[in-house]
Amino acid sequence: MHSSIKYWISGIGALLIIIIAGITVHQKNHFNRNVTINNIAVGGLTAKQAFDKVKGTSGATKVYVDNKLVYQTKPTKSKFSNNDEQKFNQALKKQFTFFPSHKAINLSIKPDNFDQDSLNIAKNKLTNKVYQFNTGRKAPVNAYAVYQNEKVTVVPAVKGNKYDLQNAVNQLNNQAGSTKINITLHKEQPITANSKTVKNEEKQLNKLKGKKVTYLVQNEKYNLTTNQIITRATYQNGKYHFDTTALNKQIKKINEKHATLDKPFKFRTHSGAEITTTANGSYGWKISEKKAGNSLTKAIIDGRHEVDGEHDIEGKGYNTAGLGYNVTSNNGIGNTYAEVSLAEQRAYFYKDGKCVLETDIVSGTNNEGNKTPKGVWYIMYQQSPSVLRGQNDDGSNYASKVNYWSPFTLTGCGFHDASWRHNWSKTAYLSDGSHGCINMQPSVAGQAFHDLKQNEPVIIY
Numbered sequence: 001m002h003s004s005i006k007y008w009i010s011g012i013g014a015l016l017i018i019i020i021a022g023i024t025v026h027q028k029n030h031f032n033r034n035v036t037i038n039n040i041a042v043g044g045l046t047a048k049q050a051f052d053k054v055k056g057t058s059g060a061t062k063v064y065v066d067n068k069l070v071y072q073t074k075p076t077k078s079k080f081s082n083n084d085e086q087k088f089n090q091a092l093k094k095q096f097t098f099f100p101s102h103k104a105i106n107l108s109i110k111p112d113n114f115d116q117d118s119l120n121i122a123k124n125k126l127t128n129k130v131y132q133f134n135t136g137r138k139a140p141v142n143a144y145a146v147y148q149n150e151k152v153t154v155v156p157a158v159k160g161n162k163y164d165l166q167n168a169v170n171q172l173n174n175q176a177g178s179t180k181i182n183i184t185l186h187k188e189q190p191i192t193a194n195s196k197t198v199k200n201e202e203k204q205l206n207k208l209k210g211k212k213v214t215y216l217v218q219n220e221k222y223n224l225t226t227n228q229i230i231t232r233a234t235y236q237n238g239k240y241h242f243d244t245t246a247l248n249k250q251i252k253k254i255n256e257k258h259a260t261l262d263k264p265f266k267f268r269t270h271s272g273a274e275i276t277t278t279a280n281g282s283y284g285w286k287i288s289e290k291k292a293g294n295s296l297t298k299a300i301i302d303g304r305h306e307v308d309g310e311h312d313i314e315g316k317g318y319n320t321a322g323l324g325y326n327v328t329s330n331n332g333i334g335n336t337y338a339e340v341s342l343a344e345q346r347a348y349f350y351k352d353g354k355c356v357l358e359t360d361i362v363s364g365t366n367n368e369g370n371k372t373p374k375g376v377w378y379i380m381y382q383q384s385p386s387v388l389r390g391q392n393d394d395g396s397n398y399a400s401k402v403n404y405w406s407p408f409t410l411t412g413c414g415f416h417d418a419s420w421r422h423n424w425s426k427t428a429y430l431s432d433g434s435h436g437c438i439n440m441q442p443s444v445a446g447q448a449f450h451d452l453k454q455n456e457p458v459i460i461y
Contacts, residue, residue, distance in 0.1 A: 244293030260284035281375025285322030417445030
């Protein structure tokens with residue numbers, strides 16, 4: 001009796017093994033019941049049978065969006081060749097399950113000579129259709145973290161009703177090769193407050209809290225906190241984005257004390273008289289609010305504790321980098337400069353505090369259009385020889401050749417020789433001066449040219 005049961009159980013076991021082996025062999029060689037390839041039913045078929053069935057299909061490719069036809073190609077026969085058969089074997093392995101499955105799966109297989117142009121046209125049609133559907137719809141707003149007043153908070157997401165174009169295009173790509181493509185529109189989903197993205201934003205922004213940076217300006221130190229530098233900050237796509245409006249107040253104070261740009265200079269003339277120049281010149285420097293904001297926030301990110309303001313200066317005119325930051329002597333002008341007295345009609349050229357040349361000059365005619373502008377300027381560049389071009393008072397154009405040209409204003413004023421001039425009197429400038437330039441006699445213009453250098457201050461009073 002016991003022996004019979006033993007044999008019976010053994011027989012059942014052997015039968016189960018045979019059945020399971022049979023199922024496994026079948027599963028490995030046949031597609032599951034509800035599998036389609038390019039939306040063509042291939043359930044129960046072998047890879048070869050599925051290949052022959054799909055290869056033999058013909059007709060127009062139709063693209064549906066939410067069951068509405070939006071694009072249709074011309075009727076064509078499938079372009080699969082024998083070289084594509086291996087793709088069906090790969091598809092068979094991809095959908096394999098140990099036991100038969102009724103799950104609906106569509107597999108997309110493209111032939112080697114797939115018509116990409118037709119797919120691109122379909123994408124354009126689909127894109128236009130989604131744009132039409134999105135008319136009047138609102139896009140969602142992602143949640144995001146923000147730093148402000150030493151606190152990091154999260155602005156919650158706002159849902160929208162705009163359709164997700166990229167999702168629709170992905171569906172199209174995934175079904176490429178099918179004669180019938182079904183696309184279901186889904187609404188764009190915002191990034192939520194509890195997402196990894198926003199949690200990482202919070203983490204990065206929290207690194208800004210409680211930091212201090214020493215800002216060094218001409219050997220004076222200014223200790224600034226994060227709050228004095230950053231008004232608001234966000235962290236998106238791997239980068240910080242800063243609003244440094246809070247810093248502007250600090251930079252204004254620093255510039256009031258140290259900067260020289262757009263300020264009058266105290267200047268001691270060749271005669272020893274102390275004068276105050278006009279603030280109209282271009283020579284000088286100031287701290288740029290934008291540059292300072294960038295350098296100080298970068299220091300906070302990098303964990304540096306000191307920043308030199310020299311790298312944040314700006315100027316105006318030909319050289320916008322700023323001039324004279326490291327010059328403290330002679331009230332910021334230094335000891336190498338050119339001095340022009342309009343009243344005396346005379347120029348003085350100094351090197352290291354020593355006058356190396358003084359000469360008579362003729363400045364701009366004493367009228368509103370031609371006066372040589374007062375202020376502290378700088379030599380923009382030097383050219384030898386050169387051609388000066390401009391317009392006369394009567395509207396006619398002129399082109400004058402000179403051997404030496406050292407401009408100091410963007411309006412065209414500079415030092416140059418004037419071989420055509422005959423009137424070199426002290427009063428020539430009153431009615432017979434230049435268009436604003438400093439005219440010099442040819443005999444001294446060469447020496448003056450070589451005594452000058454680019455970026456050198458030019459004081460005109």
